[in-house]
Amino acid sequence: xxxxxxxxxxxxxxxxxxxxxxxxxxxxxxxxxxxxxxxxxxxxxxxxxxxxxxxxxxxxxxxxxxxxxxxxxxxxxxxxxxxxxxxxxxxxxxxxxxxxxxxxxxxxxxxxxxxxxxxxxxxxxxxxxxxxxxxxxxxxxxxxxxxxxxxxxxxxxxxxxxxxxxxxxxxxxxxxxxxxxxxxxxxxxxxxxxxxxxxxxxxxxxxxxxxxxxxxxxxxxxxxxxxxxxxxxxxxxxxxxxxxxxxxxxxxxxxxxxxxxxxxxxxxxxxxxxxxxxxxxxxxxxxxxxxxxxxxxxxxxxxxxxxxxxxxxxxxxxxxxxxxxxxxxxxxxxxxxxxxxxxxxxxxxxxxxxxxxxxxxxxxxxxxxxxxxxxxxxxxxxxxxxxxxxxxxxxxxxxxxxxxxxxxxxxxxxxxxxxxxxxxxxxxxxxxxxxxxxxxxxxxxxxxx
Ligand SMILES: Cc1cc2nc3c(=O)[nH]c(=O)nc-3n(C[C@H](O)[C@H](O)[C@H](O)COP(=O)(O)OP(=O)(O)OC[C@H]3O[C@@H](n4cnc5c(N)ncnc54)[C@H](O)[C@@H]3O)c2cc1C
Numbered sequence: 001x002x003x004x005x006x007x008x009x010x011x012x013x014x015x016x017x018x019x020x021x022x023x024x025x026x027x028x029x030x031x032x033x034x035x036x037x038x039x040x041x042x043x044x045x046x047x048x049x050x051x052x053x054x055x056x057x058x059x060x061x062x063x064x065x066x067x068x069x070x071x072x073x074x075x076x077x078x079x080x081x082x083x084x085x086x087x088x089x090x091x092x093x094x095x096x097x098x099x100x101x102x103x104x105x106x107x108x109x110x111x112x113x114x115x116x117x118x119x120x121x122x123x124x125x126x127x128x129x130x131x132x133x134x135x136x137x138x139x140x141x142x143x144x145x146x147x148x149x150x151x152x153x154x155x156x157x158x159x160x161x162x163x164x165x166x167x168x169x170x171x172x173x174x175x176x177x178x179x180x181x182x183x184x185x186x187x188x189x190x191x192x193x194x195x196x197x198x199x200x201x202x203x204x205x206x207x208x209x210x211x212x213x214x215x216x217x218x219x220x221x222x223x224x225x226x227x228x229x230x231x232x233x234x235x236x237x238x239x240x241x242x243x244x245x246x247x248x249x250x251x252x253x254x255x256x257x258x259x260x261x262x263x264x265x266x267x268x269x270x271x272x273x274x275x276x277x278x279x280x281x282x283x284x285x286x287x288x289x290x291x292x293x294x295x296x297x298x299x300x301x302x303x304x305x306x307x308x309x310x311x312x313x314x315x316x317x318x319x320x321x322x323x324x325x326x327x328x329x330x331x332x333x334x335x336x337x338x339x340x341x342x343x344x345x346x347x348x349x350x351x352x353x354x355x356x357x358x359x360x361x362x363x364x365x366x367x368x369x370x371x372x373x374x375x376x377x378x379x380x381x382x383x384x385x386x387x388x389x390x391x392x393x394x395x396x397x398x399x400x401x402x403x404x405x406x407x408x409x410x411x412x413x414x415x416x417x418x419x420x421x422x423x424x425x426x427x428x429x430x431x432x433x434x435x436x437x438x439x440x441x442x443x444x445x446x447x448x449x
Contacts, residue, residue, distance in 0.1 A: 010343055011035050011132075015151060015166035017141045017179050018042075021116070022310030022327035023172030024123035028072040029335045031130040033343070038166065039133060040153055042140040042173070047121045057202065057241040058233045059119070060086065060220065060321035061112045062409045068328035071335065074122060082119075083112030084234045090219035091378060096270035100219065101378065101387065106395045109410045110218070111321065113233040141178045144169060146186075146306040168345055169306040172327075175293055177312035183302060191297040196317060196368070198228070199289035200245045205274045207238035214274050215240065222374055225267050229375035242275065245375070251289045257281050292317045294364050299353035304345035307352065309334065314360035319370040320408060322363050329412070330356065359415040366408065366419060389429060401425065 012035045016023045019041030027039045043049075061069075061083060069075040087110045088102035103110060127133040138156040145151075151164050171179025183189055208214050213234065215221060221232040221240070228246030235241060254260050260281060264272050272280065295315040300308045310327030334352055341347040377383045390403035402411065403425075407418040 012167040012343065012345070013038070013165075014168045014170060015040060015149075015164060016170045016172055017151070018171065018173035018177075018310070018312065019120075019124065019135060019137070020172065020174060020310070021120055021123070021324050022331065023170070024120060024127060025068060025072065025328055026170060026172055026309060026331045026334070027127050027133050027135075028123060028130070029068075029331050030338075031127065031133045032072065033335070033338055035132065035343075037127075037130075037133045038164065039127065039135045040139040040141060040151075040164075041135065041137050042156065043137065045124070045135075045137045046117055047124060057117075058113050058115050058235055059324055060233065061114045061119075062321065062325050063109075064322075064329040064332075064412055065325040066112075067412060068332045071332060072123075072126065074126060078114060078119060078122060079112055082236060083114050084236070085110040085112055085218050086220045086233070087218050088220075089374075089378065090216065090221045092221060092223040092268075092270060094267070094269070098221075104406055104410060105391050106398065109406075111220070111409060113220075113235070115236065118236075141173065144179060144182045144306075146179075146182050146302045149305055168304070171306065171308045171312045172310045173312050175295055175311045175315035177308065179306065180295075180297065180308055180312050183297075183306065183308065186302055189297065189299070191295075193293060193295045195291050195293050196371075197247050197249075198245055198371075199248050199251060199291050200243050200318075201251065201284065201287055201289045203242040203244060203275055203280065203283045205232060205240035205242055205271070206276070206279070211238055213238045213240075222378065223268050223271065224375045224379050226376050228267075230268055230271065231374070240274075242271070245292075245371070248289060248291075254284070257285075260284055294368070296361050296364055298357040299350075300356065301349035301353050304349055307334075307349050313356075314364060316360075316364045316367040317371060318367070319374055320363065320367040322367060322408065326360060326363050326415075362415040362419050363408070366404075366415065386429075390425075 014030050014035050014037050016027050016037060016039045019039050023039060027037045030037045066075050066079070069078055087108060088100050090098050090100050092098050124135065127135060139153040140156055141151055142154045143152040146169060149166050149169060151169060153162050153164065155162060169179060171177050173179055184191055205214055217234045223230040228250060230242060230244045232240040232242045254263055261277065264280065293315055294317055297313065300313045309330040311323060313330065314326065316323050316326065333356065334348070337348040337351050341351070393401040394403055394406065402421065404418060404422040407413050407421060408415065
């Protein structure tokens, strides 16, 4: 068992509820500090079960997530062995032609497409190397008393109930968190949950007959169509996970094979041969659209006893590719607070709540905005002009002018500062354009006088 430098002298019993991406990473951080970790996961061990359809198959990993993986010694493995770099958006027009909008024309930074299951399995596998992590699969949290650290789990395979106690309960149990439900009984706990009117359905572009990618691999492909869109991220086996986002009412209106084919011929004609008609029909009618929810709540803790992280604390819609990255960043911040406060839970938990909520509320709003950018704005000349100006200024003044997407995706600047940056950049550009406009008017009036 490898413990990180300066690890805690006082080992705590910490229960992490939820062995998804964020919970399994948090277990590793805590184990490296020398704490005794019990990781409880509702589902079976994903390393032993086939991929379940419905949840995104691959995800975009960016700098915040990479930093966390680096801390636990997995970044190079995940990126080198598995990640597929995506250097920009590849936009598909209605006529099937495409063009590229690079993410970072200045330094060619990229995001990585990684398999959800692979990443989760790698984190779980790594935690097997630590004697101080015990993982319990098929354990569903059904009840908890957060003040005294007691929990009841239902064992899904035997239907037995087991009671457990811990010094600290960390809820990493996703957007519909059971730990958060217990927290909602606390006075002064604020909570908002909202479903957007759009859902998503996953389709697949298979590899070609030679086992190669059917489209240029190093891009996030987007078919922006105004009120809806389709995107595709590359997989290791040269297939593409294609996700169609659109209003539920539009999904419902496509209720026959003919309507489906007519819809695709109208809006995504180039994708039909890539997916294949038969497979398109099979996948579309074989699944049902999933909802998209966001959650804002605060504070994230109860005294020195319980804490929410990841989607349990802040589920966001997926359009900025930041849900997992933000959850991983929670773990990094928490680790820093453990070090800074020498494992004093009272300070750690309250500082985490105070420090984090503005940033997670912000990424929630930015993700909602980015849906509009991806499905609609990217096709507009105003977006292209703004992007060109941003890229130029970023090239000219790299430390001063970091465009919004780049600050969110390629830096660890707090999300709320990324948004504030954008606001002053908007003002500066508006000022420059106004001055240029007035100068042009004055120039023209001199010419004609
Ligand atoms: C379509 C889509 C695309 C996405 N793309 C991206 C992307 O490109 N980049 C990105 O950063 N993010 C993306 N996300 C967001 C990302 O999936 C989530 O932010 C991330 O999965 C959150 O991890 P988590 O561990 O907090 O929650 P989850 O992944 O939901 O894991 C929670 C775990 O807790 C377990 N659990 C639940 N209830 C209980 C209970 N009562 N007892 C015990 N265990 C329990 C669950 O079984 C699960 O394993 C996307 C999301 C969607 C829907």
